[in-house]
Amino acid sequence: MIEKRLVFMFPGFEPMLALAHMERFRRAADRSAIVWEADLRLDHVEQSAGAPHDTLFPSLHATLSRAGWRTETELVFCEWGDLILAYAARPAVERLSTGLVALTDFLVTGTFFRYCRVSWRYAFFFAFPIAVMTAAILIGWLVHAVLTALLSSLAGSAIGFVLGFAAALALLFLAERRWHLLTAMDDWALARDLCREGNPALSARIARQAEEIAARAAASDADEIVVAAHSLGASFAVLALDRALSGDLKTDRRWHILTVGSSLMKTALHPAAKTQRAAVRRLVTEHRIAWTDCQGLSDPINFYNSNPTTSLGIREGRIPAVVRVHFRRLVSPQTYRRIKRDFFRLHRQFVLAVERRCPYSFHMLLLGPRPVADFAETRTVDVPPLAPAPCGGAAP
Secondary structure (H helix, E strand, O other), X not given: OOOEEEEEEEOOOOOOOHHHHHHHHHHHHHHHHHHOOOEEEEEEEOOXXXXXXXXXXXXXXXXXXXXXXXXXXXXXXXXXXXXXXXHHOOOHHHHHHHHHHHHHHHXXXXXXXXXXXXXXXXXXXXXXXXXXXXXXXXXXXXXXXHHHHHHOOHHHHHHHHHHHHHHHHHHHHHHHHHXXXXXXXXXXXXXXXXXXXXXXXXXXXXHHHHXXXXXXXXXXXXXXXXXXXXXXXXXXXXXXXXXXXXXXXXXXXXXXXXXXXXXXXXXHOOOOOHHHHHHHHHHHHOOOOEEEEEEEOOOOOOOOOOOOOHHHOOOOOOOOEEEEEOHHHOOOHHHHHHHOOOHHHHHHHHHOOOOOOOOOOHHHXXXXXOOHHHHHHHOOOOOOOOOOOHHHOOOO
C-alpha cells in the first residue's frame, strides 16, 4: 500500500488559474470520498514568503483514511491557465483568425488525417469550429441574397448585406455562448504554438515546470510520484517530465504517468512536434516510466482507442496501459442524460466527482491507498482496502 504520494497535476485547457482547479479538485474529492465512506482531510499548503514562483505551483496536502490504512498525498498544481487567459484576452477577431490559421495548419500538414487514422471520433471536434464558421458565412450570404432579390435595388443590397452580416454575427455569438467557440479557437492556436514552439512563454513555462518537478521529487520521500494530466495538459506534462528526468534525478522509486481524457495526440501527431515525440520515446524506452491512459468512448475530445506510444509509431520500451472509462457508470442516470450531449462538460467528467461507487474515480486514484499502477491491472479503484473486503474477509 502507498503511505505517501507526490502528485504533479497538469490541468486541461480551460481559461482558469491553477488555484481554481485546486478548489474544484477539493470539492470533487470531498464528494468522492463520501461515496467510498472514507475520511478525507485537505489542507492548503502555505508557500514560503517571497518565493518568486509560488503562485505557479499551489499545493494541497490530502489525507485519506479508513480503518487499517492511511494515505498522505501532496498535490502540486502546475500552472498554465494564465497562458490560456493570455490567449483569451486578445480581441475576438484575432482569436478567430489565429484559430482558423491553426486549423488550416493542422489540415494542410496532414495532421487532421492522422487524427482520422488514430481516433476518427476526434475529427468531429476538429470539424466543429469549421462547421460553425461555415454555417455563419452561409446564413449571412443567404440573408443577403434573399433580401437583394426581394428588394432589387442598391438600397436593398445594402440592407441585405447589413442584415446578413448581423445574422452571421448572431450565429457566432450563439456558438460562443453555447459551445465556447472562441475558447476552442484559442485551444487550436495554443496547440499550434506548442507544436511549432512559436510562443516563448509556453517553452519557458515548461522549463519552469521541469525545474519544479525535479526539485520537489529530489526532496521527497514519497513511495510513489505521479504526473497526472487531463486533456491538453498531457502535452505539457510529457515535455516537463522528460526535461526533469534529463538531469541526475533518480527514477528508482515508483514513478507513474496518469493521463485522463488526453489530447497528447492533438499535438504529437503534428509533423513539427518532433520534441514531443522524442520526449514520449525517452520516457518509455530510457526511463521506462509506467503510464496509464484513461479514455472514454462518448467523449469526442479525447483520442479514444489510441495509445500514447504505439499511435506515434513507438513500439519498444514500456508501452502504456489503456483503460476504458464508461461515464454512464460514474454518475446518476439523471446526470448522464443532462451532460451526454454537452461534449465540453462530458470531457471534464474525467476530473470531476463521481456520484456512485464505480471502477474509475480520478480522486480515489490519486488519493487512495493502492499504487496507480494497480489500476492498470484491476481496471477499478473499488477494491480493498478502499472497498470493503468481500464477505468481511481481510483486505489483501
